[in-house]
Amino acid sequence: MLTGKDRVLGDFARALEKxxxxxxxxxxxxxxxxxxxxxxxxxGLALVLGLxxxxxxxxxxxxxxxxxxxxxxEVLDHTLLK
Structure with missing residues (x-):
């Protein structure tokens, strides 16, 4: 006869197989x-950094x-406008 623990273990094994x-x-x-x-x-990171x-x-x-x-x-504008 199966005990409650054996039944739970069997259900768990069937779930793993599935x-x-x-x-x-x-x-x-x-x-x-x-x-x-x-x-x-x-x-989450965007919210924390924004806050x-x-x-x-x-x-x-x-x-x-x-x-x-x-x-x-300013440096980029000066460099690009040369």
Missing amino acids: YYTSWSSLMARSFVSGLFTALGATI AGLILDRLGVLPVVGGFFGRIN
């Missing part, structure tokens, strides 16, 4: 999972960075 017998299915599932992980990380930039701008710290990029723009 989902992981096909190598191409496993690769496709892993690829899609990786894409969504990367997309989520990119969106940090907004906070630093409100605190008045970012004008230093703005001046730096302004100077780079």
Whole structure:
């Protein structure tokens, strides 16, 4: 007679056989999972950096960075107009 643990283990083994017998299915599932992980990380990083930039701008710290990029723009304009 099967115990509860044996039944659960058998169900788990059948689930593994169902989902992981096909190598191409496993690769496709892993690829899609990786894409969504990367997309989520990119969106999360953009939100965090945008929020940090907004906070630093409100605190008045970012004008230093703005001046730096302004100077780079001036150098590029001067170089391209020669």
